[in-house]
Amino acid sequence: QLALVESGGGLVQPGGSLRLSCVLSGFRLDFYSLGWGRQAPGKEREGVACISASGIRTTYADSVKGRFTISRDNAKNAVHLEMNNLEVGDTAVYFCAAVHNWRCPEADEYDYWGQGTQVTVSS
Numbered sequence: 001q002l003a004l005v006e007s008g009g010g011l012v013q014p015g016g017s018l019r020l021s022c023v024l025s026g027f028r029l030d031f032y033s034l035g036w037g038r039q040a041p042g043k044e045r046e047g048v049a050c051i052s053a054s055g056i057r058t059t060y061a062d063s064v065k066g067r068f069t070i071s072r073d074n075a076k077n078a079v080h081l082e083m084n085n086l087e088v089g090d091t092a093v094y095f096c097a098a099v100h101n102w103r104c105p106e107a108d109e110y111d112y113w114g115q116g117t118q119v120t121v122s123s
Contacts, residue, residue: 002026002112006096009117012086020081022096022114033104034072034079038092050104059104086121094119
């Protein structure tokens with residue numbers, strides 16, 4: 001069976017930082033691009049960041065460029081999202097995801113999703 005488990009969410013003030021982690025089990029990560037998406041109440045889920053299977057290429061939503069950094073550790077079957085200078089608009093449930101493709105998907109077209117971890121940015 002396959003599993004993706006996120007951790008690291010919580011409550012933080014605007015301008016603060018959080019580091020999300022996701023451990024994936026049940027499959028080999030070498031040929032999977034990995035990403036993070038988020039969903040706020042009443043809104044559609046949107047892609048936040050993605051890292052290609054090779055780890056060479058990364059993509060980010062315009063709203064988080066320069067503030068978020070995605071990284072992967074194939075040896076530990078993990079993907080991370082470092083979030084800096086957080087804004088109220090970043091409040092959402094964050095999901096990690098995987099797709100069996102060398103490249104990142106065009107628009108949240110992943111094969112597998114985790115259950116999510118809540119990130120709340122508030123003063």
